[in-house]
Amino acid sequence: MSFRIGRLAGFQIAVHYSWIFIFFLILLVLSAGYMPINYPGLSSIEYWIIGLIATILLFGSVLFHELCHSIVARKYGLVIARITLFFFGGVSEMTEEPQDPKVELKMAAAGPASSIFLGAAFGLAVYGSSILHLPPQIRAPLDYGFWINIFLAGFNLLPGFPMDGGRILRSAVWLRKHDIVKATRIATNVGIGISYLMIGGGLVLALMGLWANGLWLVFVGLFIKNGAESSLRQTIINKSLLNISIGDIMTRDVKTVTPDMTIEEFITEYLLQFRHEVYPVLSNGDILGLMSIQDAKQIPREQWKTTYVKDIMRPNEKIVMVRPDREAIEAFMKMSRYDVGQVLVVAEGRLLGILTHSDIFQVVKTRTELNL
Numbered sequence: 001m002s003f004r005i006g007r008l009a010g011f012q013i014a015v016h017y018s019w020i021f022i023f024f025l026i027l028l029v030l031s032a033g034y035m036p037i038n039y040p041g042l043s044s045i046e047y048w049i050i051g052l053i054a055t056i057l058l059f060g061s062v063l064f065h066e067l068c069h070s071i072v073a074r075k076y077g078l079v080i081a082r083i084t085l086f087f088f089g090g091v092s093e094m095t096e097e098p099q100d101p102k103v104e105l106k107m108a109a110a111g112p113a114s115s116i117f118l119g120a121a122f123g124l125a126v127y128g129s130s131i132l133h134l135p136p137q138i139r140a141p142l143d144y145g146f147w148i149n150i151f152l153a154g155f156n157l158l159p160g161f162p163m164d165g166g167r168i169l170r171s172a173v174w175l176r177k178h179d180i181v182k183a184t185r186i187a188t189n190v191g192i193g194i195s196y197l198m199i200g201g202g203l204v205l206a207l208m209g210l211w212a213n214g215l216w217l218v219f220v221g222l223f224i225k226n227g228a229e230s231s232l233r234q235t236i237i238n239k240s241l242l243n244i245s246i247g248d249i250m251t252r253d254v255k256t257v258t259p260d261m262t263i264e265e266f267i268t269e270y271l272l273q274f275r276h277e278v279y280p281v282l283s284n285g286d287i288l289g290l291m292s293i294q295d296a297k298q299i300p301r302e303q304w305k306t307t308y309v310k311d312i313m314r315p316n317e318k319i320v321m322v323r324p325d326r327e328a329i330e331a332f333m334k335m336s337r338y339d340v341g342q343v344l345v346v347a348e349g350r351l352l353g354i355l356t357h358s359d360i361f362q363v364v365k366t367r368t369e370l371n372l
């Protein structure tokens with residue numbers, strides 16, 4: 001869903017595909033609407049140039065905001081996989097959540113603080129340019145830079161998840177109540193409340209005939225609602241899996257198959273006998289691949305006797321392997337990142353166990369129900 005554009009300050013920067021569309025949309029709105037209305041009397045080529053500069057300023061302001069979050073996170077030892085920019089914000093993909101509310105507070109506040117700082121810098125530039133009577137071609141982008149950063153700070157300070165203000169609220173509640181899930185639930189509910197207000201407000205605007213503004217607000221509201229809900233899910237999973245190692249919850253009794261077994265043998269002696277979803281393929285203890293019902297299904301019935309496991313198994317290099325002493329959350333994140341349903345647990349090249357997505361959800365469900 002996103003593509004990489006390079007590295008900055010040691011972070012990998014990626015852009016969500018929606019940004020291409022949004023970039024041209026904003027360029028169009030600025031060059032054909034906003035700039036001509038606010039700065040009349042310029043030529044259309046001038047509007048497109050100042051529109052382009054203003055669009056790049058918007059992009060750069062969002063990047064600066066995200067970069068400041070990530071720099072603070074890195075200062076406290078959190079690993080940022082990469083920074084992905086969305087249309088009016090970004091996501092610093094942390095491989096772990098902060099374990100301390102004070103760290104979370106500083107990290108969350110860094111974004112809006114950086115936008116206020118940048119907004120103030122643009123504000124000074126606007127002031128200077130009006131004293132010096134600089135032409136509108138220079139004043140217009142500076143003025144836009146001021147407003148966009150004030151908007152970024154204001155929007156991100158809304159006190160609900162997934163906005164920075166929601167994180168600030170969460171860290172404050174977390175600090176007082178010492179319960180991250182309860183704190184997340186409060187920040188999430190505020191976030192969902194804000195999203196409903198936006199969706200409702202957007203529908204009212206649309207009914208009043210302001211279609212574009214109304215739909216835009218509904219769209220942003222849905223985006224926030226989605227983000228709030230997934231943050232809550234993520235927090236519950238993180239908390240349930242805290243201090244649990246992969247070895248603690250893996251399945252040890254793994255049924256394995258051999259590479260020279262036919263598909264018929266695999267189906268009748270394994271798939272129909274046991275309830276596992278996948279079967280590692282082993283030869284003399286070495287892991288060669290993985291077999292699942294999906295692989296077997298590809299083969300027409302009349303070829304079951306003449307096709308072998310080694311012909312259709314998922315090869316070794318496409319299997320995600322983890323060590324038993326690593327944290328369970330790491331296995332969960334690897335499954336999402338590589339889009340697989342299970343990881344093999346391996347030490348010194350030997351298969352020790354297997355951990356599936358459903359195993360992890362079972363653990364999360366049980367521990368959540370027991371309030372652990």
Ligand SMILES: [Zn+2]
Nearest residue numbers: 111112156164
């Ligand atoms: Zn932010």
